Amino acid sequence: MTANTPEMLSGGEMLIRAIAEHGTEYVYGYPGGAVLHIYDAIHKQDKVKHVLVRHEQAATHMADAYARATGKAGVVLVTSGPGATNAVTGIATAFMDSIPMVVITGQVMSHLIGEDAFQETDMMGISRPIVKHNMSVRRAEDIPMAVARAFYIAESGRPGPVVVDIPKDMTAPNEKFPYVFPKDVSMRSYNPVQKGHTGQIKKAAKALLAARRPIIYAGGGVISDHASEELTKLARTLGCPVTNTLMGLGAFPGTDKQFVGMLGMHGSYEANQTMHNADVILAVGARFDDRVTNNVKKFCPNATIVHIDIDPASISKTVSAHIPIVGPCKSVLTEMIEIVEKSASKIDQEALALWWKQIDEWRQKHGGRYRKDDSEKLKPQQVIEAAWRQTKGDAFVTSDVGQHQMFAAQYYKFNKPNRWINSGGLGTMGFGLPAAMGVKLNFPEEEVICVTGEGSIQMNIQELSTCSQYGLGVKILNLNNGYLGMVKQWQDMNYESRYSQSYMDSLPDFIALAEAYGHIGIRITKPEELEEKLAEAFSYKDRLVFIDVLVEPKEHVYPMQVPMGAMNDMFLSKTERT
Amino acid sequence: MRRIISVLMENEAGALARVTGLFAQRGYNIESLSVAPTDDQTLSRLTLTTIGEDRVIEQITKQLNKLVEVVKVIDLTEGNHIEREIMMIKVRATGATREEVKRTADIFRGQIIDVTPSTYTIQLTGTGDKLTAFIEAISIATIMEVVRSGVSGIARGEKTLAL
Ligand SMILES: Cc1ncc(C[n+]2csc(CCOP(=O)(O)OP(=O)(O)O)c2C)c(N)n1
Ligand SMILES: [Mg+2]
Numbered sequence: 001m002t003a004n005t006p007e008m009l010s011g012g013e014m015l016i017r018a019i020a021e022h023g024t025e026y027v028y029g030y031p032g033g034a035v036l037h038i039y040d041a042i043h044k045q046d047k048v049k050h051v052l053v054r055h056e057q058a059a060t061h062m063a064d065a066y067a068r069a070t071g072k073a074g075v076v077l078v079t080s081g082p083g084a085t086n087a088v089t090g091i092a093t094a095f096m097d098s099i100p101m102v103v104i105t106g107q108v109m110s111h112l113i114g115e116d117a118f119q120e121t122d123m124m125g126i127s128r129p130i131v132k133h134n135m136s137v138r139r140a141e142d143i144p145m146a147v148a149r150a151f152y153i154a155e156s157g158r159p160g161p162v163v164v165d166i167p168k169d170m171t172a173p174n175e176k177f178p179y180v181f182p183k184d185v186s187m188r189s190y191n192p193v194q195k196g197h198t199g200q201i202k203k204a205a206k207a208l209l210a211a212r213r214p215i216i217y218a219g220g221g222v223i224s225d226h227a228s229e230e231l232t233k234l235a236r237t238l239g240c241p242v243t244n245t246l247m248g249l250g251a252f253p254g255t256d257k258q259f260v261g262m263l264g265m266h267g268s269y270e271a272n273q274t275m276h277n278a279d280v281i282l283a284v285g286a287r288f289d290d291r292v293t294n295n296v297k298k299f300c301p302n303a304t305i306v307h308i309d310i311d312p313a314s315i316s317k318t319v320s321a322h323i324p325i326v327g328p329c330k331s332v333l334t335e336m337i338e339i340v341e342k343s344a345s346k347i348d349q350e351a352l353a354l355w356w357k358q359i360d361e362w363r364q365k366h367g368g369r370y371r372k373d374d375s376e377k378l379k380p381q382q383v384i385e386a387a388w389r390q391t392k393g394d395a396f397v398t399s400d401v402g403q404h405q406m407f408a409a410q411y412y413k414f415n416k417p418n419r420w421i422n423s424g425g426l427g428t429m430g431f432g433l434p435a436a437m438g439v440k441l442n443f444p445e446e447e448v449i450c451v452t453g454e455g456s457i458q459m460n461i462q463e464l465s466t467c468s469q470y471g472l473g474v475k476i477l478n479l480n481n482g483y484l485g486m487v488k489q490w491q492d493m494n495y496e497s498r499y500s501q502s503y504m505d506s507l508p509d510f511i512a513l514a515e516a517y518g519h520i521g522i523r524i525t526k527p528e529e530l531e532e533k534l535a536e537a538f539s540y541k542d543r544l545v546f547i548d549v550l551v552e553p554k555e556h557v558y559p560m561q562v563p564m565g566a567m568n569d570m571f572l573s574k575t576e577r578t
Numbered sequence: 579m580r581r582i583i584s585v586l587m588e589n590e591a592g593a594l595a596r597v598t599g600l601f602a603q604r605g606y607n608i609e610s611l612s613v614a615p616t617d618d619q620t621l622s623r624l625t626l627t628t629i630g631e632d633r634v635i636e637q638i639t640k641q642l643n644k645l646v647e648v649v650k651v652i653d654l655t656e657g658n659h660i661e662r663e664i665m666m667i668k669v670r671a672t673g674a675t676r677e678e679v680k681r682t683a684d685i686f687r688g689q690i691i692d693v694t695p696s697t698y699t700i701q702l703t704g705t706g707d708k709l710t711a712f713i714e715a716i717s718i719a720t721i722m723e724v725v726r727s728g729v730s731g732i733a734r735g736e737k738t739l740a741l
Contacts, residue, residue: 125595128599132646188649188741190646312640313637313640313641
């Protein structure tokens with residue numbers, strides 16, 4: 001075959017070839033009628049490896065977590081109808097957190113579309129509100145371009161999931177087409193911003209240098225744009241405090257003195273106080289989500305707000321920005337650092353020292369504390385702290401949704417970006433285990449912990465089987481409180497402890513369950529055995545260990561913002577509030 | 579405030595659904611909407627009118643711009659512009675009202691485009707307000723049917739919404 005006579009491939013083969021050519025190693029999926037031609041094409045090659053999950057939702061979370069850990073789009077392949085609808089929760093999860101993902105959904109034959117054919121669902125319609133873009137392939141020869149564009153759209157600008165719906169006849173093995181991987185994917189209607197407005201960046205730098213009580217509030221955008229180095233450098237140059245959102249943890253080192261913790265609903269006392277009392281807030285790749293701002297009408301009344309975001313629609317959506325900067329975090333921060341370094345005016349050191357004195361007082365008063373003496377049982381917070389110590393703070397931690405998620409966010413101090421992997425925007429229970437699998441598969445040498453609860457883990461527990469098949473040695477840290485703890489907490493606080501359906505009756509024996517799938521199970525019931533048993537669990541390097549930790553069921557997550565209050569209106573324990 | 583937003587977008591299946599879906603999903607209201615291909619068959623021009631505070635309108639235009647198939651968006655009401663809508667209205671026209679209907683149509687520069695012994699169908703072009711005023715004025719007769727095209731608009735002078 002010479003360079004200028006393209007190879008003849010079927011639609012199914014072109015699809016897999018194009019995915020391989022983009023540099024994708026793994027496709028996560030589940031077969032079915034509409035994608036059988038594609039599965040046959042997978043069977044005939046060895047460039048792309050397929051990971052067979054036990055439920056399509058897990059395939060989406062695996063791909064999603066790979067993307068969160070690397071910044072590259074994960075790829076999912078599912079069949080039409082139920083395969084596609086099973087993927088919906090995972091697509092929405094990725095969409096809410098701006099995670100790049102390419103989801104190939106099979107579709108019934110073109111001539112059957114619209115006839116309520118077997119396993120037909122309008123995936124274009126269903127996915128429209130939860131994707132960055134979707135497309136339906138109408139001609140087999142368009143497949144390479146569709147794939148190339150899907151990756152381009154998913155990974156550029158503000159990232160997000162892209163669905164490519166492919167009718168079965170587009171992938172027929174006997175119809176061959178000349179295959180060329182498109183070099184140029186540019187589109188006249190899609191041009192993400194490459195650079196911020198220099199005038200605005202200068203204005204922002206000036207405001208920061210004139211600040212007396214500045215803070216940097218950084219979110220997931222910093223992680224997705226690989227800008228944490230720049231963020232850290234700017235923060236060091238300015239000497240100001242930094243807070244991260246739930247999505248931004250790790251963007252700034254969690255053990256650094258300048259770090260005041262996570263902000264928002266379950267943010268630290270000092271982070272929420274620092275925000276509320278700041279005079280200049282530099283928001284980077286964060287979106288003033290309602291779980292951060294609390295009541296927007298009372299939000300940070302004295303602050304000049306500088307907002308850097310790649311997505312213009314995120315700016316002034318909920319909170320008006322005084323100095324908006326539309327652009328990629330990395331390039332804007334780089335430019336800003338340069339301006340700050342060159343600037344003749346410097347930040348007022350005396351004012352800054354006073355500001356730090358105030359912040360340290362807040363830290364002293366309520367910084368990251370929980371009581372160990374009010375229960376015989378293990379406290380979930382202490383379990384996270386122990387896991388942090390034993391993994392030297394360097395593990396990838398995925399989480400499910402609930403109290404355990406907040407405890408992990410508060411007590412596992414991430415010093416690196418891309419290591420904290422959780423469903424922030426959608427809050428998807430069932431995310432944790434498949435996410436851990438996606439990370440472990442791609443980073444087999446790394447320690448990967450899934451922090452979960454007995455409620456959440458049961459939403460995708462079937463994936464223990466996938467873990468056996470692929471030898472995925474993740475560590476499942478089940479903070480078993482016997483309740484849908486976060487629901488219970490709200491019922492304690494707002495419904496006079498009427499536990500309507502928040503009790504997890506008839507839990508399985510998780511140890512026996514893990515063993516049934518060929519894994520190791522370890523149960524921890526007493527504080528005395530915590531360190532030793534955790535160490536044992538981590539000593540099984542390549543094995544999946546299900547660590548079932550029985551923790552205090554009465555524990556609440558604090559601080560917790562008072563509903564409709566300002567950022568700094570918080571409950572600090574069951575008996576104290578600000 | 580009432581706004582006229584013009585959108586230039588790829589003439590592709592699904593693009594319109596994305597625009598209307600966006601409005602439904604985010605709770606923005608659409609007063610009227612009209613869409614057709616332009617001289618360049620690969621592009622469609624969509625005009626919609628909506629009502630909202632400045633902040634909401636700003637979000638609407640930003641969200642529209644985010645749609646991958648959307649090429650350009652402008653809020654025509656921000657500058658000098660011309661707005662037109664076409665209406666066809668069928669009224670019962672018998673006895674004394676028959677003459678009255680015709681006179682009213684003339685005053686509004688409407689054209690009678692279909693006639694039967696008992697009905698007139700009148701075509702009228704103008705701003706949305708003018709059409710609404712005509713409906714009120716013609717209420718002397720029994721209105722049988724009203725069809726409005728929805729507003730379309732264009733900027734005055736050199737300004738264009740094109741590639
Ligand atoms: C799929 C899904 N269903 C429901 C919820 C609502 N929800 C949020 S937290 C929670 C309880 C989680 O319980 P568990 O996994 O045991 O964690 P815990 O809070 O006890 O640590 C529920 C039901 C959700 N976030 N996701
Ligand atoms: Mg629980």
